[in-house]
Amino acid sequence: MKLYNSETRTIEEFIPYDEKKVNMYTCGPTVYHFAHIGNLRSYIMEDILERSLRYLGYDVKRAMNITDVGHLSSDGDTGEDKMLLGAKRENKTVMQVAQEYTDAFKRDMEMLNLKWPEYVVPATSCVADYIKIISKLINTGYAYYSHGNVYFDTSKLGKYYRFGNEDASNLSVGVRETVEEDENKKNKNDFVLWFTKSKFENQALKWDSPWGVGYPGWHIECSAISLKTLGEHLDIHCGGIDNRFPHHTNEIAQTESYTGHRWCKYWFHVEHLITKSGKMSKSSGEFLTLSLLKQKGYAPEVYKFFCLLSHYRKQLLFSYDTLDSAKNMYDKLKDRIKKLNFNENFNIDKSVYEKFDEQFKSSLANDLNTSLAITAIYDVLKSDVNDTTKVALLKSFDTVLNINLFGFLNNEQENQGSKEVPSEVLKLIEDRKIAKQNKNFEQADKIRLSIKSLGYDIIDTREGTIVKKL
Ligand SMILES: [Zn+2]
Numbered sequence: 503m504k505l506y507n508s509e510t511r512t513i514e515e516f517i518p519y520d521e522k523k524v525n526m527y528t529c530g531p532t533v534y535h536f537a538h539i540g541n542l543r544s545y546i547m548e549d550i551l552e553r554s555l556r557y558l559g560y561d562v563k564r565a566m567n568i569t570d571v572g573h574l575s576s577d578g579d580t581g582e583d584k585m586l587l588g589a590k591r592e593n594k595t596v597m598q599v600a601q602e603y604t605d606a607f608k609r610d611m612e613m614l615n616l617k618w619p620e621y622v623v624p625a626t627s628c629v630a631d632y633i634k635i636i637s638k639l640i641n642t643g644y645a646y647y648s649h650g651n652v653y654f655d656t657s658k659l660g661k662y663y664r665f666g667n668e669d670a671s672n673l674s675v676g677v678r679e680t681v682e683e684d685e686n687k688k689n690k691n692d693f694v695l696w697f698t699k700s701k702f703e704n705q706a707l708k709w710d711s712p713w714g715v716g717y718p719g720w721h722i723e724c725s726a727i728s729l730k731t732l733g734e735h736l737d738i739h740c741g742g743i744d745n746r747f748p749h750h751t752n753e754i755a756q757t758e759s760y761t762g763h764r765w766c767k768y769w770f771h772v773e774h775l776i777t778k779s780g781k782m783s784k785s786s787g788e789f790l791t792l793s794l795l796k797q798k799g800y801a802p803e804v805y806k807f808f809c810l811l812s813h814y815r816k817q818l819l820f821s822y823d824t825l826d827s828a829k830n831m832y833d834k835l836k837d838r839i840k841k842l843n844f845n846e847n848f849n850i851d852k853s854v855y856e857k858f859d860e861q862f863k864s865s866l867a868n869d870l871n872t873s874l875a876i877t878a879i880y881d882v883l884k885s886d887v888n889d890t891t892k893v894a895l896l897k898s899f900d901t902v903l904n905i906n907l908f909g910f911l912n913n914e915q916e917n918q919g920s921k922e923v924p925s926e927v928l929k930l931i932e933d934r935k936i937a938k939q940n941k942n943f944e945q946a947d948k949i950r951l952s953i954k955s956l957g958y959d960i961i962d963t964r965e966g967t968i969v970k971k972l
């Protein structure tokens with residue numbers, strides 16, 4: 503597998519710490535609002551990365567945080583607390599808001615059929631871990647206490663910003679809000695590990711700590727949760743591209759200072775989804791959620807297909823026009839698959855199967871080139887191999903791409919006209935089922951011909967028999 507590593511800014515051969523075992527960490531949502539479809543692009547691509555690794559023979563263990571405390575609207579140490587903003591907006595408590603949007607995020611993941619990681623950890627459940635890490639950082643001189651807060655001392659590091667050669671002091675924290683300088687810091691890039699002096703008097707979530715009652719900074723949450731669930735050696739850390747600075751930069755700083763050795767080998771960043779007016783956000787333009795797309799008639803797998811047509815390291819322009827063309831392509835693709843012969847069982851042509859499977863695998867192994875992986879689907883359909891081999895290949899590809907290519911086999915609504923199937927045909931289907939159960943295949947074939955003469959055909963699948971109009 504070849505993968506682009508944001509830290510070295512090159513495509514590298516992917517070699518995990520432990521041969522075929524992969525530890526993977528994903529920055530999870532801050533649960534103060536719905537996820538917009540730009541956020542979801544990252545989760546889709548991370549899911550494809552995990553599925554691809556599994557398909558290529560790796561064993562993957564994955565963890566994700568749910569940020570329910572400590573994330574300020576600037577991504578740094580300034581701005582408003584996002585959870586408090588959500589609570590204020592909805593006149594609810596912070597915990598109610600956290601629960602509501604954690605559930606909403608889960609629904610989005612389910613709609614997209616994304617795998618829920620092995621470990622999903624709410625930030626508020628790990629306070630003892632933050633305190634342990636921060637205490638050690640203070641004892642080893644990497645952190646200091648100043649006027650109520652604990653800060654990480656970035657001047658103690660040889661190289662603080664690791665995703666490029668820029669000097670971090672030239673990097674800006676997001677594009678949000680006005681920058682307020684915190685005069686209690688020793689260096690401009692120092693960041694808060696633990697807040698006790700909060701300007702938010704109504705900060706609802708506070709814990710006792712050696713430095714006073716307060717709450718953790720956002721960055722320490724991901725470091726602690728990753729260390730706790732996946733250990734001190736991480737293979738891949740994922741997130742949206744805007745997490746590179748300050749979030750991931752700070753994660754590296756504090757984690758490696760804490761463990762005393764190199765932490766994460768590969769950084770996987772997904773580029774932005776943009777609209778004509780710029781980067782998608784929750785506060786400007788139409789608030790695009792998966793549910794909104796669904797209401798407008800775009801199935802979640804259509805949005806996923808739309809994302810897969812582009813490479814994850816390229817900005818993706820969203821418009822209803824581009825989504826419509828993806829939908830068109832997707833519908834046509836499914837129509838072609840529906841026309842395959844599901845009834846006869848040919849022998850799988852092993853050499854052709856392996857050739858296409860190799861093609862599919864090498865597109866995934868080529869820095870997750872999902873558009874080439876989709877091309878493999880078309881190449882299979884175009885080829886003159888028998889339909890049983892085609893179906894087997896496409897089903898296998900769909901375990902990675904996961905775009906519901908065979909949904910029609912068990913989806914009532916797509917089961918063409920099944921609601922109006924004449925009772926005569928339904929009776930014959932029942933008779934045929936009994937004949938097959940009694941192993942009277944000759945009789946079953948005869949009944950099938952009778953069904954055909956009435957203008958219907960049946961498809962036997964592992965999930966049951968479905969009927970379609972001829
Ligand atoms: Zn994170």
